[in-house]
Amino acid sequence: MNDKEKDLEMQCGCEHEHPEVVREVRAAMPDENVTADLSDFFKVFGDSSRMRILFALDRRELCVCDLSAALGMTKSAVSHQLRFLRANHLVASRRSGKNIFYSLADEHVRDIIEIAVEHLSEED
Amino acid sequence: MNDKEKDLEMQCGCEHEHPEVVREVRAAMPDENVTADLSDFFKVFGDSSRMRILFALDRRELCVCDLSAALGMTKSAVSHQLRFLRANHLVASRRSGKNIFYSLADEHVRDIIEIAVEHLSEED
DNA sequence: TAAACAGTTGAGCAATCGTTCAACTGTTTG
DNA sequence: CAAACAGTTGAACGATTGCTCAACTGTTTA
DSSP: OOHHHHHHHHTTSSSSOOHHHHHHHHHHSOOHHHHHHHHHHHHHHSSHHHHHHHHHHHHOOEEHHHHHHHHTOOHHHHHHHHHHHHHTTSEEEEEETTEEEEEEOOTHHHHHHHHHHHHHHHOO | OOHHHHHHHHTTSSSSOOHHHHHHHHHHSOOHHHHHHHHHHHHHHSSHHHHHHHHHHHHOOEEHHHHHHHHTOOHHHHHHHHHHHHHTTSEEEEEETTEEEEEEOOTHHHHHHHHHHHHHHHOO
8 A cells, every 4th residue: 555545545534524635625626517517518418319410410411301311210309409409509500491401510529429439449 | 502502402302301311321320339338428427416526536536425525415326426437437446444445547538528628618 | 243434225206308299480382 | 372391399208317215235443
């Protein structure tokens, strides 16, 4: 056991918690709004339907009916999810006649997914 | 309207969808297991309690009781979430006496959060 | 060995989520 | 203008989620 580990144990071997450590971590914690915004953002990626929509749009701009046909979802379900994606600034839309075409709005999407793929490929 | 846009519209102005586009997007879609694994991974970040735990552990290795005190959660609630984080290989644990110390297990965590922060800072 | 502490676990509950369904808006075309 | 099509929306539903509570395991110490 090295010094760092010994130090940590001293700080939690007592009562219910060690005030010093707790205070330090508390002070360093970002504002509750920040963590809430972050988790809300990741919630968008935390659904397989939305993930599949993002992959499809990564391929090419698509209208809702093609999107729903490609993914085997109803237009309504797709539309509900697109609304969610739009609210989070991940897709952009443009109307052209009867159709509304959606596309990826943010280059961060690819980066984030890439890191996730890396992580998943390492955990076996 | 440029050529690319005209091309897209031709493909969806017809019946219920345009088979060619749908077929192409379908063919390019990753396996359903892949998108499910990805969204499952992001689900982990999609909760503010887990996000706060990750931020705390990013600061330093912590035992469950200090973690729960720092975040104002019950030990039980923290433990449930740690179980989830452990299952996704995002935290590692080591027992030392009565305490079990948790720490971040993956360098991808910081990268992913960093990109999310960037994204959020741009959308105003 | 018994008491005290650290942490885990499973059942149960309230809240949230994603889908379906039906009704709606908006655009094009006969 | 009416019919047809593309897409949106809100209510309602079943499923999932995160927490609480209580009972449990495992470690230390008196």
